[in-house]
Amino acid sequence: MTQLHDDLASASSRRAAAVAAARLIAASARRTQQELDVDGAFPAAEVRALAEHGLLAAPLPVRWGGAGLLERDGSKALALVLSAIGAGSLPLGRLYEGHVNAIGLILAYGRIEQQEMFAAKSREGHLFAVWNTQREPGVRLAAQGAGWRLQGAKIFASGAGFVRYPLITARTEAGDLLMVIPDAANARVDLSQWRAHGMRASASGAVDFSDLGVGDDSIIGGPDDFHRQPMFSTGAWRFAAVQYGAVASLFDLARAHLVKADRAGDPHQLARLGAAAIAVETARLWVFEAATRSHGSGDPAASVAYVNLARLAVERAGLEALELAHRSVGLAAFLRPHPIERLSRDLATYLRQPAPDEALCEAANFLVTSPRPIAEIWENEDAPD
Structure with missing residues (x-):
């Protein structure tokens, strides 16, 4: 096997391990969220677990001990990691997404000696942030x-x-x-x-x-x-991936509540669950497509516009899922310690990302000024599979 094949095999296995580790840590984080729901809290045990399982180093290239999650062919694995962690804990997902963002900026703009220095600190277990x-x-x-x-x-x-x-x-x-x-x-x-x-x-x-x-x-x-395009805007898909994970978790919690209460067979509840499922899948499709589009080698403005639309689509899906879950579960969804009550507060807060109207208008302006039909604008973009 050639060195290239060795590197590809190593990257693939490390990415699979990163996804598995994210799901394991998310399951653990889900069990501790209630006790951490206090002002000033920090998920220290979960962050240590991120370090111990190699997830703090995972955004780094394979040659520096990472899994290449920030590389073109690592985007799907990164989306799976971010959404898994978001499903377990939105605060933890926010912290990890910030870490990934910082590593990405260092790799994009730092000198080689800076990249190596901060890569070593990441491997040592340091959490970064922006x-x-x-x-x-x-x-x-x-x-x-x-x-x-x-x-x-x-x-x-x-x-x-x-x-x-x-x-x-x-x-x-x-x-x-x-x-x-x-x-x-x-x-x-x-x-x-x-x-x-x-x-x-x-x-x-x-x-x-x-x-x-x-x-x-x-x-x-x-x-x-810091504001250089397209990186400044296309990275927004990563926080949307964390949000998507929480939206999916919200659906699971609402469904479990209705099943346990023997209310899932009610036609009105089924209709709300169906509508919520559409919202969840809408968020998933936008996130994973935006993850690949963010690495597209075609028109950078098209990539920025797509990611801007994706973050707004995920926000809308999250708000819709919250409304449907609250309608289905009723007052119990607003009473502590019901897990939907805490997740609702976390999700409603995290959905409030900066400049949503500006992002939407920038995307719309790109579409207005494009001479191509909308069906053709992104279909020929050179995005990875």
């Missing part, structure tokens, strides 16, 4: 000697106090937006402002990086690489 949200004036970078000094804070940072090497955005005195990976061990963390009714186990909060020094080895890429 923290971009901030209040003005945000995080700034001031030149200091041979390096830089940070000033300012990020908000709504998931994994605050637990992520040692977050990828954050910061603006220089000249106005350039750069990606920075500081050592956050000495950053000041405040979890008191995260009082959302859902996603309580994500340890989300404000992180103040003021007076932390960083060197050039912590600067990833160049000015405004």
